[in-house]
Amino acid sequence: MDAAQLTQQMINGLTLGSLYALIAIGYTMVYGILRLINFAHGDVLMVGCYFAWFGAVQFGLPWWVALMGSMALTAALGVLIDQGAYRPLRQAPRISALITAIGVSFFLENLGLVVFGGRPKAFARPEMFNHIYQWGEVRVLSLSIWVPILTAIILAGLILFIHRTRMGMAMRALSRDLVTVQLMGIDPNRIIAATFALGSALAAAGGVLWAMKYPQINPLMGVLPGLKAFVAAVLGGIGNVTGAMLGGLLLGMAEIMLVALLPELAGYRDALAFVMLIGILIFRPTGIMGEELPE
């Protein structure tokens, strides 16, 4: 493989990794606060894509209006899921909430099949993302450059939010000790709702970028990105936002390089993600950025 091709594949890996990262952040935020792995996250992403599709294709809105609208609606959906499915189980054993999350995931998938139909829909890509830049032999779609940039901006904003605002401080406090926080006059349900809203809006953003990159959407499209993002979140250290970003990039890069360097193993691309998951759980269960578990 020559230098041009290597550069090309690095850019491909960076784009895919950024998409995983964006989705992984939603997982990690909810886990950080509730210790709940929200398996419905990928399906929330799918619904977000359909919201944007309805906005952009059916109602002819400009793409950024459709994106904003989709983020707002998906945030509302996230809050609704929390209120309807998880909140009644707040005091229940964690495994009950986990199984409920899987139930919500199936519910959204099948609801999508009934409401949107099982056939894929084409997702339009805005003109500004459709340019192709060429340097020598390296050709890059402008979207592939925008995805990492947008991801970086969103992550920076999120870190500022968590560390510089009262709501962010409350979130951090809640992730440490739910009971004590209540004694300080903070309503945990409000903070949890905000977390779900934020995580779901990010899923919608990730989903819309995903759908622009791979321009078809269907009701089961969230399953694989959801699982991969979960792996990315665990790789980075679940509960840690910067870790989720790193885990996503690492996973995206590893997948692309596997297919590029060992084409005969390309069929094992999805398996790679799960092998990495097993590996990290055996050798460093807290992930790359995770703190050591206290004794």
Next chain:
Amino acid sequence: MPRCPARIGLAILAAALGLVLAWGPAPAADKAPVVVGAVLPMTGAVAAYGQMAWNGVKLAHQMRPTVNGRPVKLVLADNKSDNVEAANAASRLIKKEGALAILGPATSGRALAVVPLCEAAKRPMISPSATNPLVTQGKRYAFRVCFIDPFQGAKAAEFAYQTLGARKAALIIDVAQDYCVGLGGFFMKAFKKLGGKVVAVTKCATGDQDFSAQLGTVMSSGADLLYLPNYYTEDALVARQAKELGLELPILSGDGAHAPELIKIGGRSVEGLMFTALFNPVKPANPTAAKFFELYARARQKGELGEDMTAFHALGADTYLVLLNAVKRSRTSNGPNVRAALAATKDFPGVSGTINIGPDGNAVKSVTVLKVQDGRFAYVTTMNP
């Protein structure tokens, strides 16, 4: 211990009445519908095939709603483009609904999952479009109304080598599908035999969305043709990403590409993409086909059908018509007799052309080459067996 003697009396009366009705020239029993099951992918990765084939079956049912004086009742079960779901659906249709035969599944992997159940229950299965040879090989109850992949692969190689002048082929194969692995293999074998070289073979799996790495390999291989033996979603995404990477190769695909989604998802990137198809939707081959084309056009006008006719509509209709013809000839509705009649199908004028069922349950048909032109499927040529 019965509590109410009056109720027993009533039951005996009812039983006697039933007996009388059953013995008598009971028109009610004779008019009981013939149940025909359909196991098709209405959702999932290949939902387009299932929905198109089902529309074809329904139109054919409108053309011939009865057989041997009995109405035909269609029962649909979604196989969700999944092997396990396909087996469950078939077993439900046979055991619970009492289906005489199964129409479908549309793809080889699912058909392979359904065949053993049909063999065990002695109910014929007729697939509209499963082209892998294993589906019917050595089976008694498996039939299809399409050609098989060794033939399709060989014809595609011939077209690539002779008409397109390709000498170095690259392939991206979806290894999660029996159909894709089979067709890819048959193409490579035939292409090498003609004197061509296969310079790159890369793999993907159904549902993959990123093919940039595979396309990188294709690019550096110096290929002059990209052969995609895959289904429409993967084909469309590969074509798009190939254009984005600046890969200007002619792309040839198989009958799996024949769905409107190819053009909807692929957009301008699939312009010029060619594929070997099961059927030519441009011209009806016989009066049955003409009738079907007319019904189709009427339903399309009324807005009941949202797309132009494809091979899957025609072949879906043919599974139904071929089955009904066999039931009529066998004059019964029991599995083994209908199977024998199906196996003896000869010169049947179907929607997709004349259908002869060969000794192994396969139809003998010609290959049509189509291409995408100005956002529609256009006819290129026909290649005969």
